[in-house]
Amino acid sequence: MTTWKRIRHHLTRKTRRTTGRHGAAALGLACVMVVFTAAPGSAGSGGPPAAPDPYFPLAGNQGYDVDHYDLDLDFTPATDLLVARAAIKAEARRDLTRFTLDFSGPAVERVVVDGRSAAFSRDGQELTIVPAGKIRAGRDFTVTVWYRGTAAPIDDPALGVYGWINTDDGAVALNEPDGARSWYPVNDDVRDKATYTFRITAPAGLTALANGEPQGKPRTVGDRTTAVWSMRKPMSSYLSMVAIGRFTVTDGRVGRLPNITAYDPAGDGDDAALHRTTADAVRWGQERIGRYPFDSTGGIIDRIDVGYALETQARPVYDGEPDEATIVHEIAHQWYGNSVTPKTWADLWLNEGFATYAEWLWQEERGGPTAQSVFDQLWATPANDDFWHLKTADPGRDELFNYNAVYLRGAMALHALRTTIGDRDFFTLLKVWADKYRYDNADTRDLMNLARAISHDNVKPLFDAWLYTAAKPATPQG
Numbered sequence: 001m002t003t004w005k006r007i008r009h010h011l012t013r014k015t016r017r018t019t020g021r022h023g024a025a026a027l028g029l030a031c032v033m034v035v036f037t038a039a040p041g042s043a044g045s046g047g048p049p050a051a052p053d054p055y056f057p058l059a060g061n062q063g064y065d066v067d068h069y070d071l072d073l074d075f076t077p078a079t080d081l082l083v084a085r086a087a088i089k090a091e092a093r094r095d096l097t098r099f100t101l102d103f104s105g106p107a108v109e110r111v112v113v114d115g116r117s118a119a120f121s122r123d124g125q126e127l128t129i130v131p132a133g134k135i136r137a138g139r140d141f142t143v144t145v146w147y148r149g150t151a152a153p154i155d156d157p158a159l160g161v162y163g164w165i166n167t168d169d170g171a172v173a174l175n176e177p178d179g180a181r182s183w184y185p186v187n188d189d190v191r192d193k194a195t196y197t198f199r200i201t202a203p204a205g206l207t208a209l210a211n212g213e214p215q216g217k218p219r220t221v222g223d224r225t226t227a228v229w230s231m232r233k234p235m236s237s238y239l240s241m242v243a244i245g246r247f248t249v250t251d252g253r254v255g256r257l258p259n260i261t262a263y264d265p266a267g268d269g270d271d272a273a274l275h276r277t278t279a280d281a282v283r284w285g286q287e288r289i290g291r292y293p294f295d296s297t298g299g300i301i302d303r304i305d306v307g308y309a310l311e312t313q314a315r316p317v318y319d320g321e322p323d324e325a326t327i328v329h330e331i332a333h334q335w336y337g338n339s340v341t342p343k344t345w346a347d348l349w350l351n352e353g354f355a356t357y358a359e360w361l362w363q364e365e366r367g368g369p370t371a372q373s374v375f376d377q378l379w380a381t382p383a384n385d386d387f388w389h390l391k392t393a394d395p396g397r398d399e400l401f402n403y404n405a406v407y408l409r410g411a412m413a414l415h416a417l418r419t420t421i422g423d424r425d426f427f428t429l430l431k432v433w434a435d436k437y438r439y440d441n442a443d444t445r446d447l448m449n450l451a452r453a454i455s456h457d458n459v460k461p462l463f464d465a466w467l468y469t470a471a472k473p474a475t476p477q478g
């Protein structure tokens with residue numbers, strides 16, 4: 001995500017804070033406990049810990065692991081009606097007599113598990129499903145959910161507007177952090193990556209885009225057109241995306257990689273600049289970081305007033321004409337965030353610090369200010385300034401997108417690491433980090449261990465001072 005505008009948005013929204021959130025958090029823990037007591041036992045050894053994300057305790061279910069989402073979405077902009085079917089293929093990690101999906105979207109009409117009707121109930125964002133028979137640990141199963149109605153975005157007092165957003169001529173779905181549940185039933189845990197197929201039907205004349213690559217040309221039957229897209233590489237649910245509306249599409253290539261960009265012709269966007277800069281940023285990333293992790297790239301400019309751009313997998317979405325730095329930032333996320341994804345939201349700096357530092361490197365290499373000069377300017381911020389008042393690795397749920405703590409201080413921490421271990425080891429680290437944890441999840445400790453292994457330096461004090469302390473480090477090296 002790029003947040004210059006987002007931060008302003010975020011700050012103006014702060015006045016709407018209420019005390020209600022604490023009540024909601026307590027309720028969340030209660031619901032999680034219900035799920036655990038209904039399905040006791042451990043997830044077995046080797047897997048991630050069977051615990052919800054501390055920032056989003058209601059999201060995700062550790063009792064199963066999703067392999068693939070097949071989403072069939074029929075959308076009518078004139079009425080905002082969404083008629084949908086989600087077929088989710090998963091593997092049980094323990095015996096399941098019941099399980100939950102995260103879903104706060106339209107009315108559920110029917111649920112089927114492995115071809116047999118299943119009982120279901122809804123409570124807040126939990127869709128609880130009781131299959132006709134117990135699903136044994138280790139078994140694959142498919143749950144299919146039919147639903148129909150109007151989907152709406154999540155409007156969070158601290159985090160802004162995200163999820164399914166109806167627009168003048170269509171809709172766009174931007175999920176970070178927990179908005180996927182607004183438009184499809186999901187195991188909304190950043191660690192449960194899956195592949196996706198999107199089958200999107202809309203009135204003829206509109207264009208539907210999603211993550212990944214198109215499967216053939218769109219097909220029109222009567223006055224409705226269906227487009228099919230697939231994401232064949234593992235994807236966290238917060239990075240899934242669809243965009244429906246009037247779009248002008250440019251279908252090109254960066255080397256052998258398809259580069260599909262689109263913009264809403266009713267806006268003042270310039271698709272040529274988006275297309276070209278996206279290609280440049282991908283080439284640059286391939287040189288600096290290594291093999292591009294997905295099977296296509298691109299970008300979408302839509303006229304939505306959310307105040308941010310989002311790095312949706314293989315095809316970021318921009319809420320207006322992006323500048324070059326913003327495109328570089330979102331493309332850098334394809335490696336840092338989308339391919340290598342944090343294990344928990346507290347470690348979001350691993351996305352935003354790296355993507356912000358990519359902007360600094362990009363401009364440094366093009367005769368702009370050096371990363372050192374950007375660092376020096378920020379370092380001059382007095383120790384008693386709010387700039388230093390949160391922990392970069394664990395800023396708190398409501399400060400997840402805090403630009404100073406997560407983005408700028410995240411990038412500063414990387415620069416401090418660079419000056420400590422030296423350019424050669426640092427640029428090796430940038431590549432090995434993306435390669436070692438490709439399509440996987442990693443945390444701050446994993447980065448520290450890798451930096452130590454590559455440099456043979458004791459980087460722990462630096463990590464402690466820059467990432468785990470809510471204060472200005474004593475020296476630039478920590």
Ligand SMILES: [Zn+2]
Nearest residue numbers: 001002352355
């Ligand atoms: Zn970002």
